[in-house]
Amino acid sequence: MAFAPSDEPVALKILVAGGFGVGKTTLVGAISEIRPLRTEEVLSDRGVGVDDVGGVETKTTTTVAMDFGRITIREGLVVYLFGTPGQERFWFMWDELSYGALGAVVIADTRRLTDCFPSIDYFEQRGTPFIVAVNCFDGAERYEPDDVRIALDLDPEVPVLLCDVRRRASAKVVLVTLVEHALKTLTAAQR
Amino acid sequence: MTPPPEWLDEEAGPIVRPYALTRGRAHSSADDMDLIAMVTAVGKIPRDPADIGPEQWRILDITARATSVVDIASELDLALGVVRVLLGDLQDQGLIRVRPPAQVAPLPSERILKEVINGLRAL
Numbered sequence: 001m002a003f004a005p006s007d008e009p010v011a012l013k014i015l016v017a018g019g020f021g022v023g024k025t026t027l028v029g030a031i032s033e034i035r036p037l038r039t040e041e042v043l044s045d046r047g048v049g050v051d052d053v054g055g056v057e058t059k060t061t062t063t064v065a066m067d068f069g070r071i072t073i074r075e076g077l078v079v080y081l082f083g084t085p086g087q088e089r090f091w092f093m094w095d096e097l098s099y100g101a102l103g104a105v106v107i108a109d110t111r112r113l114t115d116c117f118p119s120i121d122y123f124e125q126r127g128t129p130f131i132v133a134v135n136c137f138d139g140a141e142r143y144e145p146d147d148v149r150i151a152l153d154l155d156p157e158v159p160v161l162l163c164d165v166r167r168r169a170s171a172k173v174v175l176v177t178l179v180e181h182a183l184k185t186l187t188a189a190q191r
Numbered sequence: 192m193t194p195p196p197e198w199l200d201e202e203a204g205p206i207v208r209p210y211a212l213t214r215g216r217a218h219s220s221a222d223d224m225d226l227i228a229m230v231t232a233v234g235k236i237p238r239d240p241a242d243i244g245p246e247q248w249r250i251l252d253i254t255a256r257a258t259s260v261v262d263i264a265s266e267l268d269l270a271l272g273v274v275r276v277l278l279g280d281l282q283d284q285g286l287i288r289v290r291p292p293a294q295v296a297p298l299p300s301e302r303i304l305k306e307v308i309n310g311l312r313a314l
Contacts, residue, residue, distance in 0.1 A: 008229050009257050009259075010299070010303060011259050011292060012299055013226070013227055035262075035265040036268055037261060037271070038264070038268070038269065038270040038271065039271045040272050071311070071314070073310035073311075077307070077310070080227060080259070082226075096226065100227070100292050168314075172311055172314055175311050176311050176312055179304055180308060183301065183304040186301065186304065
C-alpha cells in the first residue's frame, strides 16, 4: 500500500457564477486544468421532504456536464473551480456547491447586467464572500468598476474589477482578488 | 439551441442507464457526502469480493491516496449521484474512510489562504 501522508490534503472550493454565456466556462478553462464532471439534471428528492415510497426511487437519470476545473497549488493543496449552472432548473445544485465554498466570482456582462442579479442575491443571502468580475466583451461599451458597483447596488467592501476571462493573466488576477477578499472577510470575522 | 441528443457516439453518453451500475439504487449512506470530502481506502480486503463491482474496485484503487469525491467522479467519468451510491456501499463495508472538508479544515486558515494567493500568482 502506498505510504499515507501524515496530514490529509486540503481542498478548497471556488464558485464561478453569472448569467448564461457570460464566460464562466472560459474563465475556468483559462486558469485551471479542466476535468469532466457529470451530474444529474434533476437531483434526487432529497431535501424536498418526500416520503420514501416503498423502495421506488424517483430520480431522472439525464446526466449533464458541469464546468469543473482544478488548480494544484502544491501537493496536498488543491483549489477546485465549479461553474454554477446558469439555468433555473439547476438551482438545486447551488446549495450543494456553495456549502463550504471559500468564495464566488460573479461574472457580469455590462450589456445585460440584470443576468447576474440572482447570483449576487444568492451569495449575499448566504454570506459567501464574492467579487464581481466584469468581463470586457469586444464591442461592449466600457464602464468603470464604480459605475457597475452603483448599478448593482453592491456593498462598498465587495471588490469589482474589469477582466478578460479569455486571458490567463486576467483570470489569475480575478482569483487572487477573490481569495484576498475571502481572507479579509475571514480575519475581520475573527476580530 | 442544441439539437436533441442522438445515440450515435460518446457524446450521447453511455447506452446503459447510469443507475444500472448501482442496481437501480439512487440513494445510499453517502447521500450527503460533500463534493470535496476526502476518500481514502483503508486497505482492508472485502469480506466477499463478489460484492464489489469493477467501478468500486477502481475507486479503491484510486483512493489508495486520499482523493476527493469530485475527482473520483471525474476519474470514473460517472455522474456524481452514481458515485455517491458506490461510495456509500464501500463505506458501509468499512472499506473506505471519508473525511468531510470541515473535519480537515473547518475554515481555511490564514496560512492556507496566503499560500493559495501566492500559488495563484505563481501560476
